[in-house]
Amino acid sequence: MKQTQMWTYIFVIFLTLQSQCSACIWLGQYNLVSAESLKWLREMDGQYPEEMKVPFPRTLYNFIGNAKVEDQVRFLVLTLDQIISLMDAREHMNSEQWNLTTVEYILQDLRRQSSELKECVAQYQKPSHMESYKKKIIRHFRTLKKSLKKEKYSTHAWEKIRRAVITHLQRMDIIANNANKSLERV
Numbered sequence: 001m002k003q004t005q006m007w008t009y010i011f012v013i014f015l016t017l018q019s020q021c022s023a024c025i026w027l028g029q030y031n032l033v034s035a036e037s038l039k040w041l042r043e044m045d046g047q048y049p050e051e052m053k054v055p056f057p058r059t060l061y062n063f064i065g066n067a068k069v070e071d072q073v074r075f076l077v078l079t080l081d082q083i084i085s086l087m088d089a090r091e092h093m094n095s096e097q098w099n100l101t102t103v104e105y106i107l108q109d110l111r112r113q114s115s116e117l118k119e120c121v122a123q124y125q126k127p128s129h130m131e132s133y134k135k136k137i138i139r140h141f142r143t144l145k146k147s148l149k150k151e152k153y154s155t156h157a158w159e160k161i162r163r164a165v166i167t168h169l170q171r172m173d174i175i176a177n178n179a180n181k182s183l184e185r186v
Contacts, residue, residue, distance in 0.1 A: 016020050024120040027180035030113060031173050037109045042164050047130065054163045055147075057140045061171045063180065064133060065087035065093040070124045072179040075133055076172055077121055080114040083165055 064075045082124055087107060143166055151157035 005042075005093050024069075024123075024180075024183050026116040027183060029074070030076075030117075030176040030180070033109050033113055034169055034173050034176070038166060040106050040167050041162055041169070044098055044102060044162060052160065052163065054160050054167065055106060055140070055143060056137060057166050058162060060133060060136050060140070061175070064175060069182045070121075071133070072175050073117055073120050073124075075137070076176060076179075077114055079132060079137055079168060079172060080110055080117070082137060084110050084114065086141055086144060086148075086161060087165065089148070091154070092148075093158060094153075094155050107183055114133065134144045149160065161170045 011136060026082070064072055067075070087103065090103055093100065093103065144161060148157045148161060
């Protein structure tokens with residue numbers, strides 16, 4: 001192999017690795033944007049007991065926590081999109097309890113996170129081999145939507161949703177942090 005060919009190969013490999021790292025560099029900023037959404041959600045605190053039961057897929061999060069970075073990022077995007085869809089039902093929100101402007105700020109942050117992470121996912125060339133998490137998270141959010149509808153979009157039902165979203169965002173922060181650390185090691 002000629003020396004120029006060898007240097008060309010090395011250069012291509014370097015560019016490939018560099019683009020993988022730079023595309024997902026936003027993972028380092030994920031927690032900052034997420035912290036804003038969490039702050040606003042906590043400020044919207046309802047007058048309900050702390051013991052309120054809220055369904056949450058803990059085993060799914062434990063499973064994703066041990067997955068490859070690509071699957072973790074795909075999971076974050078999917079979950080963000082599901083949260084956006086759930087919270088975008090503003091026409092059913094009680095504006096006396098929830099400040100709709102604050103809800104819009106939260107949605108903007110969530111959309112930004114989703115958009116940035118989609119750029120990261122776009123660079124993973126092979127499709128995910130762990131498609132089972134998609135069905136499970138979609139089913140979970142479908143259950144939350146049905147619960148909201150069943151309770152006729154009551155203040156109590158929205159409080160459950162608020163608490164569920166807070167729990168999701170907290171766990172997603174952990175996944176994003178772990179994915180970011182894994183990428184830094186590369």
